[in-house]
Amino acid sequence: MVIKTEPFVVNIGPAHPSTHGVFRMRATLDGEVILDIEPVFGYLHRGIEKLAEERTYTQIIPLTDRLDYLASMSNNLAYVLAVEKLAGIAAPERAEYLRVIMAELQRIASHLIGVGAFLNDCGAFMTPILYMIREREKILDLFEMVSGQRLTYNYMRIGGVSHDIPEEFLPALDKFIKGMPGFIDEYDQLLQENEILLARSKGVGILSGEQAINISASGPVLRASGIKWDIRKVDPYSIYDRFEFEMPTGSAGDCYDRYRVRVEEMRQSVRILKQAVEKLPPGEVRSEVSHLVRPPAGEAYGHIESPRGELGFYLVSDNSIAPYRFHVRAPSLLNLTALREMVVGWKVADVLAIFGSIDICMGEVDR
Amino acid sequence: MSLFDPGLNPSAYYPGTLPPEWPGGYWIHWGVFVVIILAFVLLMAMGFIWLERREVGRFQARLGPNRVGPFGVLQPVADAIKVLTKEDIIPAKGDKLVYWLAPVVAFVPALMVFAVVPFQDGALLADLNIGILYVVAISSVSVVGVFMAGWSSNNKYSLLGAMRAVSQVVSYEIPLGLSILGVVVLTGSLSLNSIVEAQHIPFILLQPLGFLIYLAAAAAEINRTPFDLLEADSEIVAGFHTEYSGMKFALFYLVEYCEVLAVSVIVTTLFLAGWKGPLLPPLLWFLIKVFGVFAVIVWVRATVPRLRVDQVMAFAWKCLLPLALINLLITGIQVLVWPEILPWAAVFLNLAIMVVLILLWSKFFKLGGGRVEV
Numbered sequence: 084m085v086i087k088t089e090p091f092v093v094n095i096g097p098a099h100p101s102t103h104g105v106f107r108m109r110a111t112l113d114g115e116v117i118l119d120i121e122p123v124f125g126y127l128h129r130g131i132e133k134l135a136e137e138r139t140y141t142q143i144i145p146l147t148d149r150l151d152y153l154a155s156m157s158n159n160l161a162y163v164l165a166v167e168k169l170a171g172i173a174a175p176e177r178a179e180y181l182r183v184i185m186a187e188l189q190r191i192a193s194h195l196i197g198v199g200a201f202l203n204d205c206g207a208f209m210t211p212i213l214y215m216i217r218e219r220e221k222i223l224d225l226f227e228m229v230s231g232q233r234l235t236y237n238y239m240r241i242g243g244v245s246h247d248i249p250e251e252f253l254p255a256l257d258k259f260i261k262g263m264p265g266f267i268d269e270y271d272q273l274l275q276e277n278e279i280l281l282a283r284s285k286g287v288g289i290l291s292g293e294q295a296i297n298i299s300a301s302g303p304v305l306r307a308s309g310i311k312w313d314i315r316k317v318d319p320y321s322i323y324d325r326f327e328f329e330m331p332t333g334s335a336g337d338c339y340d341r342y343r344v345r346v347e348e349m350r351q352s353v354r355i356l357k358q359a360v361e362k363l364p365p366g367e368v369r370s371e372v373s374h375l376v377r378p379p380a381g382e383a384y385g386h387i388e389s390p391r392g393e394l395g396f397y398l399v400s401d402n403s404i405a406p407y408r409f410h411v412r413a414p415s416l417l418n419l420t421a422l423r424e425m426v427v428g429w430k431v432a433d434v435l436a437i438f439g440s441i442d443i444c445m446g447e448v449d450r
Numbered sequence: 451m452s453l454f455d456p457g458l459n460p461s462a463y464y465p466g467t468l469p470p471e472w473p474g475g476y477w478i479h480w481g482v483f484v485v486i487i488l489a490f491v492l493l494m495a496m497g498f499i500w501l502e503r504r505e506v507g508r509f510q511a512r513l514g515p516n517r518v519g520p521f522g523v524l525q526p527v528a529d530a531i532k533v534l535t536k537e538d539i540i541p542a543k544g545d546k547l548v549y550w551l552a553p554v555v556a557f558v559p560a561l562m563v564f565a566v567v568p569f570q571d572g573a574l575l576a577d578l579n580i581g582i583l584y585v586v587a588i589s590s591v592s593v594v595g596v597f598m599a600g601w602s603s604n605n606k607y608s609l610l611g612a613m614r615a616v617s618q619v620v621s622y623e624i625p626l627g628l629s630i631l632g633v634v635v636l637t638g639s640l641s642l643n644s645i646v647e648a649q650h651i652p653f654i655l656l657q658p659l660g661f662l663i664y665l666a667a668a669a670a671e672i673n674r675t676p677f678d679l680l681e682a683d684s685e686i687v688a689g690f691h692t693e694y695s696g697m698k699f700a701l702f703y704l705v706e707y708c709e710v711l712a713v714s715v716i717v718t719t720l721f722l723a724g725w726k727g728p729l730l731p732p733l734l735w736f737l738i739k740v741f742g743v744f745a746v747i748v749w750v751r752a753t754v755p756r757l758r759v760d761q762v763m764a765f766a767w768k769c770l771l772p773l774a775l776i777n778l779l780i781t782g783i784q785v786l787v788w789p790e791i792l793p794w795a796a797v798f799l800n801l802a803i804m805v806v807l808i809l810l811w812s813k814f815f816k817l818g819g820g821r822v823e824v
Contacts, residue, residue: 093606100683115610115759116822206682206756208675213510278812279676279755428821431610432685432758 090118093431097126101204101435104445108422108434115430120423124416127449135409140166140241140376143409147396148235150411151447153196156189156226157389159239164320165385165396166241170378175367178243179322184256184359185229185238186321186387187352191263192222193390194303194345194352197442201342202274204439205283206432211274218266221259228252241376243369256360263353267346275343284338288425288437291336295421302392303344304418304441308336314388321387325362326355338440345442375404382408391415391442411450415443483575487564494740495707496526501741502748509752530700538696541604548602553694553701556595559588560708567715568643570725570732581642582634585716586627589671592705593619596680599702600690611689614759615680619671621766626667628774632660632781633720646724654721655797659777659804661721663770665746668717670762672709675751677762714743769815773807 096107105126111119131150135143147158160182167174174182196219199212223233229248230236238245274280290300295308305312313330315323331347333340378400386395392414399408418441426434500515500523507514515522540546566581568574578584593615600612634640636656637648645653654661670677681689691702718724718739727735757765780803784796 091606093610100687101685113824114613116824118824202755206675206678206685207754208506208751210506210510210752213512217511273753277754279757282761282816283755283758428824430758430760432679432682432756435685 088113095434097123101200101439103200103439103443106443106445106448108438110431110434112431115432117426117429117431117434120426120434122419122422124419125449127445129450131450132409132411136406139374139404140170140378140406141374143406144239144241145235145237148237149446150413150450151389151391151394151415151444152234153444154189154193154390155234155236156185156238157193157387157394159236160186160321161385161387161389161394162396163239163241163385164387165383165398166376166378168385169381169383169398169400170241170376172242172372172376173370174243175370176364177247177366178368178370180359180363181244181248181368182239182321183323183326184356184363185226185236185244187355187359188222188225188256190352190390191349192219194349194442195219197390198342198345201338201436201439201442202280204435205280207280211270214270218263221255221262225252225255225259228255240369240372242372243367245369247368253360253363256356260353260356260360264350267349271346281339283432283436284342284440286335287338287429287433288440289335289337290421290425294424295336298421298424299417300392300421301414302388302390302418303341303348304392304421306330307333307340307344309334314386314393318386320385326358328352328355338436341440341442377402377404386412389414391444391447392418411447413447413450415441415445415447419443419448480575483565486569487561487575490569491561491564491708491711492704494711495704497741498707498711498744499526499529501744502751505745505748506752509749533700533703534697536696536699538698539693541693544604544693545602548598549693550698552595552599552602553698553705554595555598556592556705557701557708559591559595560705560712562588563708563712564715566642567719568646568724569736574643577641577643580640582630582640582645582716582720585642585712586623586630589709589712590619590623592709595705596690599694603690603693605693607686607688607692608690610686611680611682611692615673615690617759618677618679618762618766621763622667622670622677622770625663625766625770625774626671628771628778629660629663629667630720631778632657635778635781635785642719642724646719646726649723649726651793651797652721652723656793656800657721657777657781658801659773659807660781661717662804662808663774663777664721665717667766667770668713669747669750670766672713673706674710674747676754676757678751678756679759679762682756710744710747711740714740714747717743769811773811776807 090111090113093110093112094107095110096102097105102108107123107126109121109123110117129149131146135146138146144159144162147162148155150158166172195215196212199215202211203209226236227233229246229252230238290304290308292308292310295305295310300308301312309332311330311332314320316330328351331344331351333344380400380402382397382399384395384397386393393412394414395412397408397410397412398406401407422438422441425437429437503525504514504522515525518524518528540549563585565575566578566584596615597612600608600615633645633653636653637645639645639648673680681691686692691699694702718736722739722743724739725732725736780800
């Protein structure tokens with residue numbers, strides 16, 4: 084006897100424990116197998132790009148905090164770099180070092196959440212993510228010292244940073260830098276060779292290098308597919324050309340490689356932090372820039388390697404106090420377009436593991 | 451035939467199975483033990499809930515509930531009050547009768563298992579001579595309740611959870627039963643009380659492989675990590691009880707802890723010499739061992755990620771089943787061919803066999819697979 088079966092449609096999201104925000108996947112299932120998947124964005128659309136065109140260049144900085152709220156410092160940095168490029172402003176030496184320190188701390192904080200959430204999606208009962216959050220807490224304390232905020236920092240300014248660091252900052256940072264590698268080792272001991280994690284992530288959700296380039300992926304998703312592409316190396320912005328660090332890459336492009344690339348990047352970030360703290364010069368942290376920046380007419384594109392990939396801000400100026408056009412190249416959105424290629428043919432459980440391994444932030448996808 | 455007909459008294463059929471000092475015979479015994487079992491199960495379930503939350507808290511570098519009562523021991527009571535005062539929702543397009551019946555069908559078998567568990571020597575509701583067979587048979591009825599819940603909820607996540615429940619529980623019944631058979635072969639009896647009495651050294655030492663297989667298969671039977679696919683919260687929200695709320699949800703919650711209590715009790719009885727132990731009173735030994743087994747189960751839950759559905763099935767059929775058969779074969783050979791073997795020699799022999807077999811399987815058995823061309 085042949086039982087007649089038909090595929091059925093399940094909406095995963097927008098309110099679901101592991102969609103990392105309000106994201107919906109319209110999944111067509113044959114039993115447990117995914118036949119097709121249709122991502123639906125837009126639940127968190129706030130019109131930030133349009134809002135920004137009504138504000139002065141300095142007022143836009145808090146808006147960028149709310150794009151990728153797990154990496155506000157990186158967003159700040161990308162935006163101010165774009166404005167500085169447009170207006171021809173240079174930041175003082177000390178400010179550049181502080182920016183690098185903050186951006187790398189932010190990268191560690193963001194990767195901690197990314198890796199923890201990925202493991203949660205694989206079914207580890209909250210334990211990894213809570214250890215990750217314990218370490219992230221130390222970074223948030225550091226950010227609170229310099230900016231007074233724990234999530235939306237609004238720290239970078241056009242031509243520098245808003246405040247110099249308080250005196251208790253450097254000792255606390257030293258302590259963090261000393262403790263972090265040991266923590267990553269401890270964590271790897273639990274998970275790197277964990278048989279279940281290997282079974283769940285090795286060979287799952289493979290994105291080949293060619294596919295990754297075709298969909299314009301960037302960041303750990305691209306590097307896990309074996310492509311050596313890191314904006315810090317290929318187009319050094321700020322003062323990244325002065326630091327020594329490696330670019331960890333994967334080979335298979337599966338979930339496990341994406342997870343490993345993030346862990347290794349945390350180690351490299353600690354390395355950069357060490358060098359930056361050693362070389363941190365004294366001096367001003369902000370050059371003389373008017374609050375009403377009025378860049379000459381023209382356009383500029385500033386991009387950085389944010390924790391999620393190439394974060395770019397495209398600005399068009401008409402020589403007024405507000406940008407004529409403000410566009411964000413959000414790495415989360417472009418990486419997310421790879422989802423369908425990766426998940427078709429896998430099981431329901433894999434969809435969420437693969438989705439977690441892309442490490443997206445809905446604030447940035449929907450803007 | 452009236453209910454109090456002496457013909458129903460099992461001691462008439464199995465003389466010597468009941469403590470003779472009970473005045474009034476079987477029915478007093480029955481009444482007393484029903485109350486004891488109900489109190490035991492509910493109190494232990496509350497204790498387990500508290501222990502699990504505190505222990506998982508420690509594993510996750512946090513404190514766990516510590517506000518209600520000393521060390522948070524009254525947290526389960528607070529949870530219960532909260533859950534009882536919740537609105538009871540029945541999905542508009544659900545199958546109402548089945549939806550209502552499902553928690554009951556799941557709960558009753560989970561409670562009935564305790565009828566044959568010896569709390570100390572001879573202290574049990576019914577010393578059935580088929581005790582362990584009864585446990586295996588009754589405890590697998592719970593999955594019917596789970597499936598009813600998943601079907602009647604009219605929710606796609608629930609249906610997925612119910613599908614997984616049936617396939618998983620039916621598969622793991624087999625290695626579970628086979629791993630128990632090793633103990634039965636050693637004892638020569640199916641009665642749980644006789645099994646405890648036969649353990650001059652705990653069977654965990656004589657049956658180490660059987661113990662591990664039982665623990666893994668039982669974890670799958672009761673939906674514990676890494677086999678908690680039925681209610682995988684990161685995949686299918688809450689699985690079969692996604693739609694449940696209020697008291698019905700509380701019953702499912704209770705079923706979960708009754709089942710894990712049953713597994714802890716059965717492991718204690720079969721492999722850890724039950725109530726036997728030096729110095730302390732037997733009942734205390736029994737409770738210590740039950741809590742110890744539960745602590746290990748929680749430890750596993752707090753540590754490992756979850757397997758995928760095809761991997762769970764592969765693990766049952768390709769890894770646990772052959773290992774359980776080999777374990778049964780070796781035990782049979784030892785009992786038949788070499789009955790005079792010194793117990794301690796057998797302990798080391800069996801440990802060595804277990805290590806070799808597990809290494810062999812971990813080398814050749816891979817959990818991979820997964821992608822289907824569509």
